[in-house]
Amino acid sequence: MPKPEDIQKIVREVAALVKQEAKATRGAVTLSPEVAEWLQSVHESPVVYESPAPESGAHAPHQELADELAAIDAEVRQCTQCGLNAGRRNTVFGAGNSRADLVFVGEAPGAEEDRQGAPFVGRAGMLLTDIIVKGMKMRREDVYICNVLKCRPPENRDPSPEEVYYCEPYLLRQLEVIQPKVICALGRIAAQTLLKTTESTGKLRGRWHSYHGIPFRVTYHPAYLLRNPADKKKCWEDIQEIMKVLNGESTPDMGGGLIAQRLI
Numbered sequence: 631m632p633k634p635e636d637i638q639k640i641v642r643e644v645a646a647l648v649k650q651e652a653k654a655t656r657g658a659v660t661l662s663p664e665v666a667e668w669l670q671s672v673h674e675s676p677v678v679y680e681s682p683a684p685e686s687g688a689h690a691p692h693q694e695l696a697d698e699l700a701a702i703d704a705e706v707r708q709c710t711q712c713g714l715n716a717g718r719r720n721t722v723f724g725a726g727n728s729r730a731d732l733v734f735v736g737e738a739p740g741a742e743e744d745r746q747g748a749p750f751v752g753r754a755g756m757l758l759t760d761i762i763v764k765g766m767k768m769r770r771e772d773v774y775i776c777n778v779l780k781c782r783p784p785e786n787r788d789p790s791p792e793e794v795y796y797c798e799p800y801l802l803r804q805l806e807v808i809q810p811k812v813i814c815a816l817g818r819i820a821a822q823t824l825l826k827t828t829e830s831t832g833k834l835r836g837r838w839h840s841y842h843g844i845p846f847r848v849t850y851h852p853a854y855l856l857r858n859p860a861d862k863k864k865c866w867e868d869i870q871e872i873m874k875v876l877n878g879e880s881t882p883d884m885g886g887g888l889i890a891q892r893l894i
């Protein structure tokens with residue numbers, strides 16, 4: 631029988647591990663040699679003394695990723711490079727799960743987003759929430775939502791090439807942290823800006839593209855769908871293709887799509 635102090639030690643270690651595991655998915659846990667020895671004596675399966683080094687590309691713990699995103703967000707709040715800071719109330723960095731499999735990317739914050747400092751919180755945002763919750767049966771907190779531009783352009787005009795030039799690196803850094811399985815561009819502006827093309831949404835949707843190696847799908851912007859509800863059916867087709875990839879039912883074939891990649 632283990633001694634009472636051993637049991638206390640085990641309880642403390644298990645509590646610490648549970649806390650740690652709540653933040654990270656790891657292949658193994660590290661135990662002190664005494665606990666490992668004791669467990670070995672009561673359990674047939676081998677005990678791993680050291681946690682293996684994370685495989686390359688493996689995700690860091692949740693909190694670490696959230697902190698990395700917060701650090702980029704802090705830079706964005708200070709950013710004055712393109713001049714949009716002059717008219718902004720708030721920067722709108724992004725919201726959601728820092729290790730989401732799916733990232734939605736819109737164009738730029740609108741008036742309500744600028745007021746609240748959060749993406750897609752106006753009428754278009756409510757439709758996006760419906761797509762996620764009612765259509766995909768997920769929660770908004772399960773995905774990550776952001777925009778190409780982090781500041782609102784005056785009168786909601788289209789982003790200028792200069793604004794995209796300065797802001798896109800923040801998006802790239804967000805994606806590097808999150809490492810999603812799929813990016814879904816919402817609307818023509820986000821799709822064209824990120825894929826560096828002038829092709830229409832109609833031509834860009836319906837196939838997989840690659841954005842810095844990440845499978846990239848284009849669908850209609852929720853604001854457009856509010857004005858053109860007949861196209862909701864096509865949006866739902868796009869979302870279903872994304873869900874098949876997220877569920878592991880299909881592998882995105884990016885062979886027939888555009889490739890956006892930094893050359894140096």
Ligand code: URA
Binds near residue numbers: 737738739740751752
């Ligand atoms: N439209 C966008 O493209 N992004 C938002 O955050 C809100 C509306």
